[in-house]
Amino acid sequence: MQKLLLLGDEALAQGAIDAGMSGIYAYPGTPSTEIMEYVQRSKVAAERNIHRQWSANEKTATEAALGMSYAGKRSMAAMKHVGLNVAADVFMNSAVTGVNGGMIVAVADDPSMHSSQNEQDSRYYGRFAMIPILEPSNQQEAYDMAYEGFELSEKYGLPVLIRITTRLSHSRSGVTTSPLKDQNKISYPADPIQFVLLPSNAKKRYQTLLVKQKANRDASAESKFNIYYDGDDKSLGIIACGIAYNYLMENFPEGKCPHPILKIGHYPMPFEKVKRFYESCEKILVLEEGYPMVEELLRGYLNKENKVSGRLNGVIPRSGELNPNIVATGLGKANGESFQIPDIVANRPPQLCAGCSHKDIYDALNETMKEFGEDQRVFSDIGCYTLGALPPFNSIHTCVDMGASITMAKGAADAGVRPSVAVIGDSTFTHSGMTALLDCVYENTPITVIISDNSTTAMTGGQTSEASGKLEEICTGLGVKPEHVRLLTPLPKYHDEMVKVLAEEMNYDGVSVVIPRRECIQTLSRSKKKQKMKEVTT
Amino acid sequence: MKSDIILAGVGGQGILSIAATIGMAAIENNLNLKQAEVHGMSQRGGAVQSHLRISDKEIASDLIPLGKADLIISVEPMESLRYVSYLSEEGWLVTNITPFINIPDYPETGELMNEIETFLHHIAINADEIARSVKSPRSSNMVMLGAASPFLDIPYDSLESGIKKIFGRKGEKIVQLNIEALKAGREFALEHKQATSPQKTPG
Ligand SMILES: Cc1ncc(C[n+]2csc(CCOP(=O)(O)OP(=O)(O)O)c2C)c(N)n1
Numbered sequence: 001m002q003k004l005l006l007l008g009d010e011a012l013a014q015g016a017i018d019a020g021m022s023g024i025y026a027y028p029g030t031p032s033t034e035i036m037e038y039v040q041r042s043k044v045a046a047e048r049n050i051h052r053q054w055s056a057n058e059k060t061a062t063e064a065a066l067g068m069s070y071a072g073k074r075s076m077a078a079m080k081h082v083g084l085n086v087a088a089d090v091f092m093n094s095a096v097t098g099v100n101g102g103m104i105v106a107v108a109d110d111p112s113m114h115s116s117q118n119e120q121d122s123r124y125y126g127r128f129a130m131i132p133i134l135e136p137s138n139q140q141e142a143y144d145m146a147y148e149g150f151e152l153s154e155k156y157g158l159p160v161l162i163r164i165t166t167r168l169s170h171s172r173s174g175v176t177t178s179p180l181k182d183q184n185k186i187s188y189p190a191d192p193i194q195f196v197l198l199p200s201n202a203k204k205r206y207q208t209l210l211v212k213q214k215a216n217r218d219a220s221a222e223s224k225f226n227i228y229y230d231g232d233d234k235s236l237g238i239i240a241c242g243i244a245y246n247y248l249m250e251n252f253p254e255g256k257c258p259h260p261i262l263k264i265g266h267y268p269m270p271f272e273k274v275k276r277f278y279e280s281c282e283k284i285l286v287l288e289e290g291y292p293m294v295e296e297l298l299r300g301y302l303n304k305e306n307k308v309s310g311r312l313n314g315v316i317p318r319s320g321e322l323n324p325n326i327v328a329t330g331l332g333k334a335n336g337e338s339f340q341i342p343d344i345v346a347n348r349p350p351q352l353c354a355g356c357s358h359k360d361i362y363d364a365l366n367e368t369m370k371e372f373g374e375d376q377r378v379f380s381d382i383g384c385y386t387l388g389a390l391p392p393f394n395s396i397h398t399c400v401d402m403g404a405s406i407t408m409a410k411g412a413a414d415a416g417v418r419p420s421v422a423v424i425g426d427s428t429f430t431h432s433g434m435t436a437l438l439d440c441v442y443e444n445t446p447i448t449v450i451i452s453d454n455s456t457t458a459m460t461g462g463q464t465s466e467a468s469g470k471l472e473e474i475c476t477g478l479g480v481k482p483e484h485v486r487l488l489t490p491l492p493k494y495h496d497e498m499v500k501v502l503a504e505e506m507n508y509d510g511v512s513v514v515i516p517r518r519e520c521i522q523t524l525s526r527s528k529k530k531q532k533m534k535e536v537t538t
Numbered sequence: 539m540k541s542d543i544i545l546a547g548v549g550g551q552g553i554l555s556i557a558a559t560i561g562m563a564a565i566e567n568n569l570n571l572k573q574a575e576v577h578g579m580s581q582r583g584g585a586v587q588s589h590l591r592i593s594d595k596e597i598a599s600d601l602i603p604l605g606k607a608d609l610i611i612s613v614e615p616m617e618s619l620r621y622v623s624y625l626s627e628e629g630w631l632v633t634n635i636t637p638f639i640n641i642p643d644y645p646e647t648g649e650l651m652n653e654i655e656t657f658l659h660h661i662a663i664n665a666d667e668i669a670r671s672v673k674s675p676r677s678s679n680m681v682m683l684g685a686a687s688p689f690l691d692i693p694y695d696s697l698e699s700g701i702k703k704i705f706g707r708k709g710e711k712i713v714q715l716n717i718e719a720l721k722a723g724r725e726f727a728l729e730h731k732q733a734t735s736p737q738k739t740p741g
Contacts, residue, residue: 005561005565005571007575030577030578031577031578033577034577114576114578115577115578167574167600167601168600170574170575170576170577171572171573171574171575171589171600172561172571172572172573172574172575173570173571173572173573173597173600174565174570174571243600246598246599246600247598247599247601248598249598249599250598250599250603255596323599323601323603324599324601324602324603325603325604328603335603335604335605336604336605336740337605337739337740338604338605338622338623338624338625338740339605339622339623339625339657339738339740340622340623340740341619341620341621341622341623342619342622342653344616344619344645344649344650344653345616345619345620345645346616346641346643346644346645347585347641348548348583348584348585348616348617348640348641349584349641350549350581350582350583350584351582351583351584351640352582352583353582353583384582387582459578459582460578461577
């Protein structure tokens with residue numbers, strides 16, 4: 001037993017390592033990135049040769065994790081909430097195939113959209129797939145749930161979803177570890193067609209999944225993560241899911257809430273417990289991060305009894321993460337006076353770094369687009385370069401989901417837009433831009449794709465990018481004509497040349513790819529520092 | 539005992555090493571700790587903050603409630619004001635006065651200082667200059683931590699040993715420079731705190 005100071009993400013990773021995990025697969029994404037990064041830094045993970053490399057995207061990550069589970073070993077796939085959209089196909093079907101070695105899908109949701117396009121609630125995916133969901137309220141539970149999640153997964157033969165949210169992902173606290181377990185040995189599923197989802201077998205597997213639902217509910221009824229705390233004042237009962245429990249208890253500094261509390265950390269919810277709770281309290285307040293999922297279930301469509309409060313009736317705001325003050329208001333408690341923030345405090349949004357290569361390509365792009373007339377639009381994607389949508393650049397006009405820049409530009413080109421231009425990052429391109437480019441090649445769509453190549457996954461902290469050094473070959477391999485794959489060096493001194501090349505390719509009636517390549521200045525300065533340290537110490 | 543601290547700055551200014559040092563010191567004193575950090579998008583030159591909570595009792599929330607922070611430590615003057623709604627009536631605002639200007643509508647220095655001075659419990663310190671004066675120009679962070687140290691419920695020596703643990707890997711010289719910076723910040727604060735005057739009232 002060891003006491004460690006860990007982020008929620010790190011606690012999850014440590015729990016998985018200690019539980020005998022043999023491999024983790026992930027694509028970076030805030031707030032989930034630190035799960036993989038922790039395993040990559042872990043000495044024990046290195047000694048045990050735990051697989052710990054990034055994957056091209058969340059779908060490939062989850063499939064690889066399922067493959068490791070097929071081989072009998074314990075595996076984890078980690079991603080941010082929107083990553084689960086990308087992995088949804090394998091995720092849904094892995095519930096139908098079931099697993100062999102224990103498998104955890106760890107998903108970090110980002111309510112309030114600190115670093116995301118939306119605040120979707122992954123618990124719905126867990127319900128959709130009909131698998132157990134664990135939701136920790138603190139770092140220790142994050143550890144314990146990963147540690148015990150594999151056993152749960154193996155016992156019921158289902159993948160287990162662990163859902164964590166931003167504040168816990170990125171908050172540090174003390175965690176006590178459990179004994180290190182051995183890894184599983186290789187073993188195949190006993191039934192050789194378990195994973196063959198041909199309709200004839202899929203129907204059987206789906207029935208198996210439906211039958212398992214009772215066991216899932218029984219497991220949750222017995223779960224130590226669903227706890228009832230009695231309270232004398234039954235005029236109100238509070239259901240607190242995951243981290244919401246902490247915000248609730250913050251409002252009772254003595255550690256004693258007068259109302260009964262049902263703390264939920266394991267879904268499907270324990271039916272009998274919830275029923276008894278519901279019946280024994282006059283009113284119910286539901287506190288949950290994300291969407292009002294539990295609240296909606298309790299109310300029912302018609303909300304006949306009208307005794308449940310939460311996000312749906314405005315007692316808690318409909319969107320955004322919770323905090324102690326929101327919960328206080330929901331409890332009808334007064335929040336004390338607080339100092340006013342002076343008006344002179346200006347917004348300070350994130351921005352591209354000084355010396356960033358994306359800046360130079362946007363300067364050139366803006367000038368090129370002007371040549372084609374007023375009100376030109378450019379399709380783009382997700383990464384540091386998305387900041388080009390803001391002043392002073394205002395260069396790009398879309399950011400929807402990873403890879404969408406190329407395919408949206410294709411659709412616009414098909415609609416007759418000329419020039420139709422996409423800006424995408426190198427990591428986003430390999431995440432899900434390559435198939436989009438193939439669609440364009442297939443029809444020779446007149447489109448210019450700018451892959452702004454800083455040779456890293458910068459937005460999430462500089463992870464390796466799978467295409468580094470291979471982008472041209474990938475593009476020509478997909479069928480883009482070599483003479484229309486153009487390499488540029490994005491620096492102010494090459495501005496005129498960049499404008500010239502961009503204009504040439506935009507005037508070309510077919511697929512062209514322009515690759516401005518210069519290393520991210522953050523990763524560059526980090527590797528220079530490392531180099532210096534080496535020189536000093538050797 | 540408890541200390542609820544908001545750390546503030548601009549992404550890239552390194553508020554997390556202040557948090558890590560206090561964290562080490564808290565552990566040395568067997569205190570409970572929760573520290574919510576900001577990772578991701580806003581680290582790109584945007585406003586960043588961290589909630590650091592230390593207590594000898596169990597800590598419930600990872601986030602500090604409004605009006606409950608004992609201390610704001612900011613490595614940038616405008617950023618110190620962004621979080622004053624968290625400050626308690628008796629709390630202290632400890633801020634660097636060297637501005638980090640990366641936006642077009644950054645306020646006038648004079649106006650900024652006027653606002654900071656309305657908080658009677660404040661320490662405004664030129665941490666960059668003090669760091670240079672002790673020949674440790676990259677340790678303005680530790681100057682800020684030193685300036686905040688009189689208001690922390692943690693023995694000062696534990697902060698020094700925290701620095702040793704955190705910077706130890708980088709060699710004795712770096713450790714010493716950071717400790718010098720810490721000391722200089724602390725001296726400044728001890729000279730400049732007039733703790734007796736009542737704080738302005740929130741509202
Ligand atoms: C499906 C999905 N996965 C992950 C993310 C998180 N994410 C946003 S941008 C980004 C990296 C982009 O890297 P790159 O395209 O190379 O651009 P850079 O940031 O380096 O400019 C990631 C991983 C996301 N928004 N959506």
